[in-house]
Amino acid sequence: xxxxxxxxxxxxxxxxxxxxxxxxxxxxxxxxxxxxxxxxxxxxxxxxxxxxxxxxxxxxxxxxxxxxxxxxxxxxxxxxxxxxxxxxxxxxxxxxxxxxxxxxxxxxxxxxxxxxxxxxxxxx
Numbered sequence: 001x002x003x004x005x006x007x008x009x010x011x012x013x014x015x016x017x018x019x020x021x022x023x024x025x026x027x028x029x030x031x032x033x034x035x036x037x038x039x040x041x042x043x044x045x046x047x048x049x050x051x052x053x054x055x056x057x058x059x060x061x062x063x064x065x066x067x068x069x070x071x072x073x074x075x076x077x078x079x080x081x082x083x084x085x086x087x088x089x090x091x092x093x094x095x096x097x098x099x100x101x102x103x104x105x106x107x108x109x110x111x112x113x114x115x116x117x118x119x120x121x122x123x124x
Contacts, residue, residue, distance in 0.1 A: 002115030004094040010084050010122050018079040020094030020115055028052070031100045032070055032077040035108060036090035036120075045106040046092070047079060057105050062088075084122045091117040 006018040020032070033048035047068040049056045056068050062081075070077040077094065095111035104110045 002094045002096060002113055004092065004115040004118040007092060007118030007120045010120070012085055012122055012124050014084050014122070015080070015082045016084065016120060017081065018092055018094075018118060018120075020077045020079075022075045022077070022096065025096075027075040028072045029098070030096040030113075031098060031105070031111075032068075033095045033097070033105060033111060034068065034079050035093045035095055036088075037093070037117075038087075038090040041090075043093075043108060045108070048100070048105040049077060050100045055100070057102065059106070081120070084120075086122050086124045089120060089122050091119050093117045 001023045002020055004020045010016050031050055034046040035043050036046050037043040045059050046062055047058045049068040049070050053070045065083045067080040094115035096113040097111035099110050
């Protein structure tokens with residue numbers, strides 16, 4: 001089970017940190033990631049982090065602004081979002097899977113488990 005939190009209202013340029021607490025499995029076995037979906041748009045990949053946290057991938061739209069990290073002792077993955085833009089407004093979903101690699105991580109079907117989502121709204 002994945003429980004995301006930390007969403008909310010922000011202004012352009014602000015920062016927010018999303019957290020995702022996992023339960024019910026061996027957290028360190030899973031690749032963790034984030035997707036988002038804005039109203040009227042397709043769901044899109046945001047970021048992913050490998051099992052021990054030493055490798056990450058980001059979408060081009062967030063690269064350099066967002067950072068994903070994880071604490072396996074706390075069964076938690078984080079998404080630090082800096083320099084937020086109105087186009088970052090979306091529901092953010094935490095995901096977990098078993099496969100890591102550039103050819104796989106951007107595909108939503110790679111991930112086995114999805115959290116309930118947390119809303120991020122950025123005003124200009």
